[in-house]
Amino acid sequence: MTELVATTPGLYPLPDWAKQRLSELKGHQKGDLVSGDEGPEIVDAYDQAREEVVADQQGAGLDRIVEGQLRWDDNLAHPLTVHDNVETGGIVRYYDNNNFYRDPEVVGELDFSGDVAAELETASDLLAAGDSLQAVLPGPYSLADLASDEHYSDEAEFLDAVGEFLAGEVEAFPEHETLFLLEPSLVENAPDDDLDARASEAIDAVADATDANVVVHSYWGALEEKVYAHLMDADVDAIGFDVVAGDRSQTLYNINEYGTKDSVALGLVDGQNTLVESPETIRDRIEWVQEQIPAQEFDTVYATSNTELFYLPVNKYQEKLAALAEGVALARGEETEVQA
Amino acid sequence: MSRNADNRAQFVPENHENDHFLLTTVVGSYPKPKWLNRAKDLSEDEDARFDADNLEEAYDDASEVITHEHERTGLDTVVDGEMRRNEMVEFFAHRIDGYEFNGPVKVWGHNYFDKPSVADEVEYDEPWLVDEFEFTRDVASRPVKVPITGPYTLANWSFNEAYDSEEELAYDLADLVNLEIEKLVEAGARYVQIDEPALATTPDDHAIVGECLERIADGIPEEVRIGLHVCYGDYSRIYPELNEFPIDEFDVELCNGGYEQIDVFTEPDFEPDLALGVVDAHTAEVEPVEEIKENIKQGLKVVPPEKLTISPDCGLKLLPREIAYGKMENMVTAAREVEKELDAGEIDLDAPVPTAD
Numbered sequence: 001m002t003e004l005v006a007t008t009p010g011l012y013p014l015p016d017w018a019k020q021r022l023s024e025l026k027g028h029q030k031g032d033l034v035s036g037d038e039g040p041e042i043v044d045a046y047d048q049a050r051e052e053v054v055a056d057q058q059g060a061g062l063d064r065i066v067e068g069q070l071r072w073d074d075n076l077a078h079p080l081t082v083h084d085n086v087e088t089g090g091i092v093r094y095y096d097n098n099n100f101y102r103d104p105e106v107v108g109e110l111d112f113s114g115d116v117a118a119e120l121e122t123a124s125d126l127l128a129a130g131d132s133l134q135a136v137l138p139g140p141y142s143l144a145d146l147a148s149d150e151h152y153s154d155e156a157e158f159l160d161a162v163g164e165f166l167a168g169e170v171e172a173f174p175e176h177e178t179l180f181l182l183e184p185s186l187v188e189n190a191p192d193d194d195l196d197a198r199a200s201e202a203i204d205a206v207a208d209a210t211d212a213n214v215v216v217h218s219y220w221g222a223l224e225e226k227v228y229a230h231l232m233d234a235d236v237d238a239i240g241f242d243v244v245a246g247d248r249s250q251t252l253y254n255i256n257e258y259g260t261k262d263s264v265a266l267g268l269v270d271g272q273n274t275l276v277e278s279p280e281t282i283r284d285r286i287e288w289v290q291e292q293i294p295a296q297e298f299d300t301v302y303a304t305s306n307t308e309l310f311y312l313p314v315n316k317y318q319e320k321l322a323a324l325a326e327g328v329a330l331a332r333g334e335e336t337e338v339q340a
Numbered sequence: 341m342s343r344n345a346d347n348r349a350q351f352v353p354e355n356h357e358n359d360h361f362l363l364t365t366v367v368g369s370y371p372k373p374k375w376l377n378r379a380k381d382l383s384e385d386e387d388a389r390f391d392a393d394n395l396e397e398a399y400d401d402a403s404e405v406i407t408h409e410h411e412r413t414g415l416d417t418v419v420d421g422e423m424r425r426n427e428m429v430e431f432f433a434h435r436i437d438g439y440e441f442n443g444p445v446k447v448w449g450h451n452y453f454d455k456p457s458v459a460d461e462v463e464y465d466e467p468w469l470v471d472e473f474e475f476t477r478d479v480a481s482r483p484v485k486v487p488i489t490g491p492y493t494l495a496n497w498s499f500n501e502a503y504d505s506e507e508e509l510a511y512d513l514a515d516l517v518n519l520e521i522e523k524l525v526e527a528g529a530r531y532v533q534i535d536e537p538a539l540a541t542t543p544d545d546h547a548i549v550g551e552c553l554e555r556i557a558d559g560i561p562e563e564v565r566i567g568l569h570v571c572y573g574d575y576s577r578i579y580p581e582l583n584e585f586p587i588d589e590f591d592v593e594l595c596n597g598g599y600e601q602i603d604v605f606t607e608p609d610f611e612p613d614l615a616l617g618v619v620d621a622h623t624a625e626v627e628p629v630e631e632i633k634e635n636i637k638q639g640l641k642v643v644p645p646e647k648l649t650i651s652p653d654c655g656l657k658l659l660p661r662e663i664a665y666g667k668m669e670n671m672v673t674a675a676r677e678v679e680k681e682l683d684a685g686e687i688d689l690d691a692p693v694p695t696a697d
């Protein structure tokens with residue numbers, strides 16, 4: 001019997017009051033963004049905002065609770081931009097979006113930081129009995145891809161170093177049920193022949209650092225066949241696929257040709273469009289994918305949005321959380337309460 | 341293909357002293373007077389006795405002041421600095437049926453944008469810019485140019501809930517832009533500029549922009565000058581394709597990049613007129629006249645003087661107002677001096693600027 005888990009890849013929009021208050025407290029310029037040593041007023045605003053987004057998830061009935069990554073001004077590059085041995089360069093485009101982040105320039109050894117672990121501790125404190133925490137990190141390949149290296153000798157060594165760095169961060173995490181590693185760069189800027197095996201080894205290094213279930217989530221397209229074949233060598237519990245924006249036939253080809261892990265994550269809700277999917281649509285998409293992969297019954301299906309959710313205005317992000325939880329409940333065959 | 345309409349002569353001022361004429365213009369936006377921002381804050385303050393009519397009057401005043409400020413720099417064509425517009429997509433989305441707003445979304449850091457959603461088929465309701473144009477025309481003594489955010493950018497910078505593809509949405513919006521231009525032309529407009537900054541980030545969509553422009557230009561008389569403004573892109577990816585666009589003029593920023601890309605446009609021959617950015621919209625220092633003259637000559641590598649228009653790189657709204665003014669003033673002075681040198685035969689059109697090293 002397949003277990004269905006309603007969850008998200010995190011990186012939520014700030015509540016609107018927090019957008020306002022934090023921009024007043026921090027400023028609008030490059031040098032004003034989160035550095036890892038924020039003052040008490042800023043910490044306080046983030047604490048309050050975090051409480052709200054945890055409550056959003058609890059209220060929606062999601063099966064995993066993420067911290068929300070509200071401090072991640074630089075999106076997935078955040079774990080590096082707050083690191084002591086990283087300088088922040090110019091503002092650069094975030095993948096193919098009208099979004100930008102500060103280029104992290106790695107100028108020294110990527111030793112332990114603890115920034116994300118500290119965030120997760122505060123989220124843990126907000127959990128109710130029965131809630132399960134889900135940690136979120138960029139995958140090592142994407143994090144290396146988003147950064148500039150001025151310290152390590154070559155691309156391969158840098159990728160290994162980013163993998164070891166993330167593994168060290170994960171070791172300091174509080175208890176978590178699931179770890180999502182977001183790897184959009186595997187699609188958007190696929191590793192070449194020298195790096196694709198190494199990207200999977202770097203993922204392995206991070207996955208080895210936790211007892212939690214590890215999901216490597218890809219989005220904005222389908223993985224190239226060879227990248228996927230290498231990714232299957234990584235010792236993770238599930239690979240995530242973008243069912244909304246991705247090339248579904250390529251994804252299904254990969255899965256049916258090479259198999260997939262015992263569990264799977266499905267990006268069923270569009271994190272970049274305000275059109276809110278109905279719970280029935282979400283249920284139908286879960287069933288459709290399962291029908292397309294007749295050879296396998298999954299242990300767990302993680303039903304999620306395809307991308308991070310910070311692209312959305314707050315009301316639509318909240319509606320998407322509710323739709324995901326209700327869609328999963330429908331797929332389980334549960335009666336759902338009709339929302340007023 | 342380019343419209344190649346011979347509609348430039350109508351913009352030559354009566355007292356123009358030189359035989360050559362380099363049309364001087366601006367891209368559109370200009371720093372808002374500080375008091376206008378205060379007036380806007382007041383109008384949003386429930387305790388203040390400052391209502392919508394008062395705000396409208398403040399907009400009128402600002403438009404008049406900035407139009408005249410443009411004229412004092414000597415520009416051949418002017419705008420009102422887009423005093424009534426808050427943001428280039430939001431302003432239009434508020435005026436088009438089918439759009440709705442859900443709240444701000446992050447662009448970077450704590451910079452947000454009220455990104456609208458297309459929740460239904462877009463439809464034309466009331467004119468977007470006719471009032472703005474008529475007001476500016478009435479206070480101006482020079483021809484008025486009207487910048488309009490292009491349909492591709494309006495589509496690309498919105499959430500699309502209602503259309504099967506962004507392309508279909510862009511074409512529907514292009515039909516609305518065409519309608520708007522017809523109304524502007526009825527009101528007397530002779531110079532419009534379609535702004536498509538989104539093309540720079542997705543240059544592979546140049547054919548969609550081309551089809552949008554076909555719809556926009558459809559039925560617009562030849563004496564109406566249609567420009568296209570694009571900025572901060574890799575132009576090798578849209579050239580020579582842009583030669584096929586039905587436009588009179590292509591306006592591009594190249595000053596910011598030190599004219600590194602100027603050679604892209606030299607082969608094959610450039611079809612439309614070139615409106616070249618000769619002052620940087622992102623540096624807060626006024627370029628000296630001599631430097632701007634060298635920048636103008638970069639344009640002569642691409643088109644002959646009778647096809648060259650002189651413009652800042654982009655909208656100037658992020659600059660301090662006195663810097664914006666100084667840039668335009670020096671730009672006009674530089675253009676007039678280059679015209680004189682052309683009249684005197686002092687510029688070698690085969691090699692207007694020395695090749696580097």
